[in-house]
Amino acid sequence: MAPPIPESSTELTVGVIVAVTVFLATSVLLGFFMRKKAKSFDEWLVGHGDIGPFVTGFALIASYLSGWAIFGNAGLGYAYGWSGSWLIGTICIMGMALCLVIGYRMRRYVALGARTVPEMLKVRFESRAVQFLAGLAMIVLLIVYSVGQYKAMATVWTITTNTFFQWSLIATALLVLVYIAVGGYTGTQWVSCFQGVLLTVIGWTLGIVAMIWAGGPMEIAGAIRTETFTKPGGENTTIPLDGYTLPLPPPSGLAFAGVDWLGVSATIFMFLFMATGFPHNIARFLGTRKITKREYWVMLLILILGGLTPLWIGIVGFAARAVWGNTLMGLKYDFGGRVYGDSSATLVSMSNGVFLASLFAAAVFAASVATLAGMVMIMATNITRDFIHNIRPEISQKRMLWLTRLMLIPFIIIPLWWTLTSTPPILSEFMAGSAVAQAGIFFFVVGVSMYWKRATKWGAITTIVYGLILTILHPNAYGKIVGLYHWGYWALLLMFGSALVYLFVSLATNPLSEDKLEKLFLQKRGG
């Protein structure tokens, strides 16, 4: 007989509050500890360029694995069975490895005066327009992505404590604001490292515990073979969950990435491009010190350890399905947005004791806060460094520092306000599309441009414009108007369309002169 679905208790509420408080307090303390490395505007933006491989590696893990990855992945496994694996990101280590080898070149642009990701583009293309446009695109894409982080924290808080999540989110937002404002880039990097270690350890632990709790891998696979897809709300279908594709009925079913092999192909490319395309990921290399070959391998090991965490969380969803069947698809935790299968990771953690459930809540907050902090810092500096400093470079460093600290406030508050007042329906669809857009646009515009001499500013500009237009045409947003119902077609059109636009427009326009390119592209050296 299946164990009962756990409910909140006073003991659990206290445990979660203590765990989240300790986690936030540690984060703020680390931020204050690093305040001496963020005195001037330049230091606040990139630190002293002395951050080692361990901190950079785990900070990258934390900024990449968002709140939705650390708990939403269980929902994917629970609701879609094996076909949910594609969005769980079983191959995410591939993209992270690419980000590791591509992103390190950011250091060269920091040495040439770049302090933000868009400013790297200004140096690369000698174009303020590219810097401005890239900054604008980042704000648009990141602000909607930030909403997901608050929603992840709100969901876990609601299920575990059965209390209003509003004050917990407001307190979290304030503390994040404090540690970014005080600690700047170095503080944020160290806090993210701490959060990356925390979410990796807890993610692995919960996954292993869940597998044992559900009777082992064979038991789980056997149970999934007998399960069929259940719609959110509890209506069952006859579509089996045992395959790596899930043929959901069109047209709404086509918006699911694992609906067929075309959608699957799109997710593979999305995970290849996404880690490098996320500006908050590539920014992790702005303050990195010179890395030796041996340290490169250490960083890869960290990325492998952290990159397996989403798979363990996916297993938690499979385990929940094996134990509880489709029951969770009928549960309705209402916090302004319904939660069905997404409750599975939290409920499994609650089934395995107060201690694990409390730690898991802290891990979700860690993943959400790390991604949020990275994005908020990018957006605030987009305004000050990429817009204001771009137009008026004579403004004093001191004034720019305070202005940037001030600009953190709206970018913390806007997504919070959306979460508190119920997310507009189209916004949540853009949120899902934002990851593909960042992958499609910035993998090429930022990542490839650092290595491809022939890239031009017009190639970059047209790619950003094309990518933003395609983002609006997400199948669940405005894509239906032009007949774009299939997620796979849309994602491939965005990513490879961006690649083609970037390639052909660059080839059709003039690059920088050879002598200017010489300082950006040094000769390679074999080992």
Add this chain to the structure above:
Amino acid sequence: MKAYVLLAFMILCILLVPITAYYLGEWYAYWGHALLAIIFGILTVFVKTRYYWEED
């Protein structure tokens, strides 16, 4: 070994992802994907450190 041979192996890792899902399925594909991703990562860093290493 030439760098392009390793790059071909990296592409093979990507191609094997849907193939393992189709032919093997279940846990074999799930952990198989992780293994392919790890091999891809190792090859990526090896190519970088062996053939495209750059000093400051």
